[in-house]
Amino acid sequence: MLELAARLRGLSRDSLAAALHSREFDPSAVRDLFDLAEAVLAPDSIDHIVGRLDRRRLAVLAAAIELAADGDTTSGAVQSALVHHGASAELSEATSELLDALTELLLVVRIGERVHVPSSVIARVAPRLGGELPAVAELASPAPPVLVVNDQVDRTLLDRRAAETAYATVAATAEVLAALGTQPARELAKGGLALPDSKRLAEASGTALDALPRLFHRADEAGLVVREGAFWLESELGASWSLKSAEGRWRRLAECWRDRIPEPLRELVTRRSESLTASTLRDDVRWFYPAGGRWLDDGIERLVDEAEALGLAVAGEPAPTALLVLAGDFDRAAARLSAHFPAQVDRVYLQHDLSIVSPGPLEPSLDARLRGFADVEGRDLASTYRVSAASVNRGLAAGESADSILDFLRRLSLTGIPQPLAYLVGEASARFGSLRVSVADEADAPARSAIRSDDEQLVRTLAVDQSLAPIGLRQTGPHRLLSRFTPEVVFWALSDARYPVAAEDSSGNIIRLRRHHLAQVPDPAPKADPIEALLDLVLAEGEAGATEQAWLARQLEAAARAKETLTVTVRMPGGDTADYLLAPASVANGRLRARDRKADIERTLPLSAIAAVSPAPAGA
Numbered sequence: 001m002l003e004l005a006a007r008l009r010g011l012s013r014d015s016l017a018a019a020l021h022s023r024e025f026d027p028s029a030v031r032d033l034f035d036l037a038e039a040v041l042a043p044d045s046i047d048h049i050v051g052r053l054d055r056r057r058l059a060v061l062a063a064a065i066e067l068a069a070d071g072d073t074t075s076g077a078v079q080s081a082l083v084h085h086g087a088s089a090e091l092s093e094a095t096s097e098l099l100d101a102l103t104e105l106l107l108v109v110r111i112g113e114r115v116h117v118p119s120s121v122i123a124r125v126a127p128r129l130g131g132e133l134p135a136v137a138e139l140a141s142p143a144p145p146v147l148v149v150n151d152q153v154d155r156t157l158l159d160r161r162a163a164e165t166a167y168a169t170v171a172a173t174a175e176v177l178a179a180l181g182t183q184p185a186r187e188l189a190k191g192g193l194a195l196p197d198s199k200r201l202a203e204a205s206g207t208a209l210d211a212l213p214r215l216f217h218r219a220d221e222a223g224l225v226v227r228e229g230a231f232w233l234e235s236e237l238g239a240s241w242s243l244k245s246a247e248g249r250w251r252r253l254a255e256c257w258r259d260r261i262p263e264p265l266r267e268l269v270t271r272r273s274e275s276l277t278a279s280t281l282r283d284d285v286r287w288f289y290p291a292g293g294r295w296l297d298d299g300i301e302r303l304v305d306e307a308e309a310l311g312l313a314v315a316g317e318p319a320p321t322a323l324l325v326l327a328g329d330f331d332r333a334a335a336r337l338s339a340h341f342p343a344q345v346d347r348v349y350l351q352h353d354l355s356i357v358s359p360g361p362l363e364p365s366l367d368a369r370l371r372g373f374a375d376v377e378g379r380d381l382a383s384t385y386r387v388s389a390a391s392v393n394r395g396l397a398a399g400e401s402a403d404s405i406l407d408f409l410r411r412l413s414l415t416g417i418p419q420p421l422a423y424l425v426g427e428a429s430a431r432f433g434s435l436r437v438s439v440a441d442e443a444d445a446p447a448r449s450a451i452r453s454d455d456e457q458l459v460r461t462l463a464v465d466q467s468l469a470p471i472g473l474r475q476t477g478p479h480r481l482l483s484r485f486t487p488e489v490v491f492w493a494l495s496d497a498r499y500p501v502a503a504e505d506s507s508g509n510i511i512r513l514r515r516h517h518l519a520q521v522p523d524p525a526p527k528a529d530p531i532e533a534l535l536d537l538v539l540a541e542g543e544a545g546a547t548e549q550a551w552l553a554r555q556l557e558a559a560a561r562a563k564e565t566l567t568v569t570v571r572m573p574g575g576d577t578a579d580y581l582l583a584p585a586s587v588a589n590g591r592l593r594a595r596d597r598k599a600d601i602e603r604t605l606p607l608s609a610i611a612a613v614s615p616a617p618a619g620a
Contacts, residue, residue, distance in 0.1 A: 004037045004118055007109045013535055019106050020531045024048035027534040034558040036538060040106050041120035049105055050125060051291045056091055058291060059139035060098040061117075064108060065126050066136055068117040075099055075113050087140035116615075134290055162319040163340030166311025170249045171361075172205040173219050175379060177234045177242055178371065179204040184231035193232070206379060218309070222256045243364045247338035254310055254325050254333065262299045266326045311337055342381050350409060352418045356385040366412065372398055373405055387421060390498035392428035397495065397502060399512040402429035433502035433510055434458070437491045440482055447474070447482035449490045454479060458499075467497050488513060553587050555613050556594075560584040565597055565616040571609050581616055 008016060025039040039045060053061065063081040067073035079095040099115060102108045109116040129135055185197035193201070193216065201216070202209045216232075219225045224238035234242075241252055258266070265285065282300055289296050307313040312322040324333035345360040348370075356374060359382055367383075373395025374385040395405060402425050409417055435458060440450040453459050456478045462468060463475040471493045473481045483490050487503060491513055494501040502510045559566050565583045572578055582594035582603065592605045 004041065004106065004109055007103075007106070008033050008036055013539065015104070017531055017535060019104055020534070022049060022052075022105055027530040030534055030538065032554065033538055034554055036534070037558075041118055043120075043124055046107075046121055046124045049107065051293045051295065052289070053291060055139060055288055055290055056094065057098050057101055058133070059087065059091065059136065060095055061102055061107060061121075061125065062129055062133075062136045062139055064099070064102075064115055064117050065122050065129070068122055072114055072116045075110070075115055078115060081136070082140050085137040085140040088142045091140060091142075128291075139290070158314055158319060159321075159336065160340045161314050162311035162321065163337050164311075165309065165314070166250055166337055167246060167341050169215070169218075169309045169311075170246055170253065171379065172207050172215055173224065173253070174242055174249065174364075175205040176201050176207075176216065176219060177224060177238045178376075180225060180232060180234045181239075184228075184233045187227060187230050187232060214306075214309070218253060218256075218306075221260065222253055243368065245338075245344065245364065246341050246361065247334050250310070250337065251330055251334045254312070255330060257306055257310055257312075258325050258328070261326070262295065265296075265299045346412075347414045348385075348412050349415050350413045350418055350421060352420055354387045354418075354421055354424060356387065358383045358385070369408060370412070373400055387424060388498075389424060389428045389431075389500070390495065392425055393432055393498075393500050394495055396429060396432045397491070397513055402426055428500065431500040433500070435462075435494065435499055435501045436504045436508075436510075437487045437494065437501055438504045439487055439506065444476075444482055446484055448485060449483045449487040451481040451483070451490065451494075452479055462494075462499070465497065468493060552607055552610055552613065556584045556587045556592055556607075559613075560586055567614045567616050568592075568594070568605070568610055569612040569614075570605060571611050577611055 011019070020036075020040070023040050023045050025042060025045045027039075030036045030039055050058070050061075059082065060078060063078050063085070064073060067077055067081055075096050078099065079092050082095060083092050099108065099110055103110045107117075107121055109118070125133070133139075179201050183197075183200070185201060186194040188194055192198075192213065198209060198212055201207075202212045205212070205215065207215055216225070219238070222237075222241075223235055224241055225232050226235040226238075227233075241249055244252075282304070285296065285300055286292065304313060307318070307322055312319050312325060321333040321337050324330075324336070342361055344363050345358060346363050346366060347359075348362065349357040349359070351357065355377070356370070361381065362370065362383060370385055373392050374387045375391050376383065377386050378384040392405065396402075405425050406417060406422060409421070434455060435451065435453045437449055437451050440447040444450065451459075451462065451473070459475065459479055459481060462473055462481060471483050471485050471490050473483055475481050485493075491501055491503050503513050505511050556566075558564075563583070565581060568580045568582045569577050570580060580603070581597040582592075583597060584592060584594045585602075586593050587607070590607050592603075592607060592610065594603055594605070595601075596603050
């Protein structure tokens, strides 16, 4: 630990920060460099970083540990050991570079050619070699060859299959967002969506119920949906995503997929050929990271299983676009995949039965406008919408007018506007507002909303309509009803029940309500970097006690706590120095009390007389 503490003391702030960010430990328990050395040598911290070593670095570490049984070793000795175990010329020549990498990760301490492996690292790694981990000879063996197939096979069919799956995923995600815009989905206290909402979203998106959680989780990771309290809603980012082309939608999902794959895995996969199957890829990844644990399994699962849904793999076979995405070339990947997407259309067929048929995927902006006053009946490459009095009333409530609806349909239609459709829009517009919802008067408390209409028969119908029982309507006159719910809740309940309802303010003016509520993604709270805070403390402590005597005292205190034996160099009265093999017991009042291992006596020395301390020789 003393060697590592000295190494930490000599690092720049940036180098120390980089090393600590690669480790896993509790920064709150660290007060000085010795506490920090103990923290990074804790078993969990060592296991964390060793599990992320690739095979070459692990081979060099294992060789150094093998040699460290007889004390510190040298870079040349490690290189010779690797050659003895059959390492390739490439690995043996990179020994010095790899030792530097291990030094930066605080797994070894290198001073010139001398290499010191802390005993804590040896204790965690050595027992696993040849068992849980490959032996040194196996680690040093050359990499298996990468299979390359030069069969000139036309992969167009693979691209088409991948594009078909990717487009289906994008379309299903868009339908989930549209369904959330109409009605939020409730999150259960134990986690997961409520079953009624899951069934509704699965039906809307054409997704199997058991496949919906993964689809929804993918949308959550991409920031397309946001949870507010107990409900999930479409986010502002999701709304803008829905207006993008299929290519733009896919690209966003692919970027999020890549960002969540550990960078070492990305680099590894891009060196492989397209011909590898998933099982071979899994074997290759595990060979390259022999100590990998949960992080590796999770990364492989996302790499392979999640890739299927985005058209980056087909039946376990990586698709050509997968390597482009992993390499960060999203432009080429999106262009290659979207070339096989169905072409979007901007015109539709209006039918006399009030249905609207789109001969292909309708452009997102046109689709969003059409959904405002028409209901989706079928979603496929050819989509079907239906216009009804209730759907037109919904559009009017959101700000449309009969003229704006008909003008939009006229520009969109390949067949003109059928008379039944024009009549329906006109009639719905004429009836719109015959039923008004507003805020109830204070005298009507506890009622919160009031409904009025000049049509007495319509008011009586509302009072006995069992479908409206949940909002508890109470008739207080021939033209008036009250409800304890807010005007917005009452308005949408009446709209869903297909009544020609409008919302009004206190002056009787019609106001426009939008059901599509978007959730804002909250700005992440600024989070202090615990490593930076730790460095502020440790480096400040170092400056406050930067004298050599203070540093010497901390080394001796740490050795006393760890019950370590040290070689202590003492200045003698004549100017000479003498080395003692001492086991420190305590440091107080500027003096060291220690047990002399050779003479088997207790010695007390002033700290000012101690020139240096170093680890005891092996076997001492």
